[in-house]
Amino acid sequence: MLKLPPISLYIHIPWCIKKCGYCDFYSYVSTKNIPEMQYIKNLLKDLEKDIKLIHQRKINNIFIGGGTPSLLHNESIKTLIHGIKKRIQISKSSEITIESNPQSTEYKRFRDYKRSGINRFSLGIQTFHSNLLKKIERTYSKQEAIEAIKEIKKINSNFNIDIMYGLPDQSLNNALSDLKYAVKYNPTHISWYQLTIEPNTSFYKKNLCLPDEKIIFKMFNQGEKFLRKSGYIKYEISSYMKSRFKCRHNLNYWNFGDYLGIGCGAHGKITKINGEIIRTIKNKNINDFMNGKYLATKTLIPEKDKPFEYFMNTFRLYQPIYKKNFQERTNLNISNIKNKIKKALRNKYIIENKNSWETTKKGRIFLNSLLKIFLN
Incomplete structure (x- = not known):
């Protein structure tokens, strides 16, 4: 009998206050009230349909991504986590991550998220330089980024900081000082990666002044040396950890494990009992999704x-x-x-x-x- 791989759960929250110019993830810009509970209700129905495909496997880890999941109020996150646990077995050692925006209205929710079952936070800082934050169209300040990190450190030791290099008009010193700021707060994990301009983003149409390849190569080499000296172990192309703190959900992707993807535009990969592997993509139209039309495509990997x-x-x-x-x-x-x-x-x-x-x-x-x- 085929040994089925471990399985994780990815949950997509599609709303953002503003779409960043470099972002090619599926998201809706909304400055109005988000229909949170209606969406949570449909997420759980979407999950119920997918559960039938996984042959009673336990969910090892959960990752709530987006979009901007930290736009959701605590009651929504609490209802979501509780609803998942009622419907499917979750490993007792499960890592439950939420992507978070370091905006003041959002990071004040972190304590409540922790009470709801979140045990890992991922902060999308990108840079600590105010002028560069504006250039990449982020909606928070350097001070808010620092306050968000401090708030997380009070309530949860396990957290990731996202930092990017190769930003428009970024100098080598800018890039290295971003890493120094990040390391100063001793996160258990740093995701450090180069800005790439994807074709379906607004930045693709602009004539951005990006650093040349020689500068970017220096950023990479010197940044990597600094992270190593600071006690971070590189275990993947753009992932650095302290001690044993790998991102378990992403590690499952990279080890070709299975994952359910629920929510607007979410992707999934599921191995069937006969060895076939299918990929699923959920409906990207929010209105259709809210009306119960969850699955967009289900394809077999040849x-x-x-x-x-x-x-x-x-x-x-x-x-x-x-x-x-x-x-x-x-x-x-x-x-x-x-x-x-x-x-x-x-x-x-x-x-x-x-x-x-x-x-x-x-x-x-x-x-x-x-x-x-x-x-x-």
Whole structure:
């Protein structure tokens, strides 16, 4: 019998006060009252339909993302967490994360969120420089960002800070001082990543003055050295942790685990008992979603695409990729990828051990070239 992978739950809250120019996540801008309870009610109905697909597996971790989930009042979060626990088994050691905006009206809710069951916070700071916050169209001040971190530290030791580099008109000193500010508050996790301009964003249409590649490379090298000296361990392309504090939900993605995705525009991945893997996308139209039309698409991953899908996730990790896991998660034999592995080895993108593969420094730098080997 097939061993099904562990499963997590992703919940999408689609509302934002303002759409940032670089953001390509699915969201609605709303300055009016959000129909929170109506949406929570539909989220739970959406979950009920998906539960039938997962063969009584326990949910290991929950991640509430967006949009801006911290726009929701405590009663909504409390109703949501309680409703999930009534409908499905949650692991006792479950990590329950909420993405949070460091705006004063929102961070005052953190204490109540903690009482509702949230045990990990992820703060989207991006930068501590007021002029750069304006350039990337964030809606809070440097002081609000600092106050939000201080508020979280009072109530919860486990929290992540998101920081970006390669911002418009950002200097090397700006980028490094952002990391110094973040480290000063001793978060258990830092997500530090380069700004990329995606085609379906408003920034794509603008002629932004981004730092040149040499400056960005210096930001990356010097920033990474500083984080290492500050006690942070890099375990994924853009993820740095203190001690054992990996983001469990994201780690499940990168290990090609399963996840239910509920809410407007949410994505899911579910392995069936026969080894087939399906991907789900939920309805992006908020009115349709509120009227019970939850599922937009459900597609089967073709067998020939499974190796690429698997390695697209696992090659992001700075750890061995076990051959046994490849077979269990894809339901394929290693002989299916023998020639592709040989090519990756010849190019010195990976090394092979008896029970595992691991990306080399070259493989991490040229990750796209490595992944192309596994494309059909």
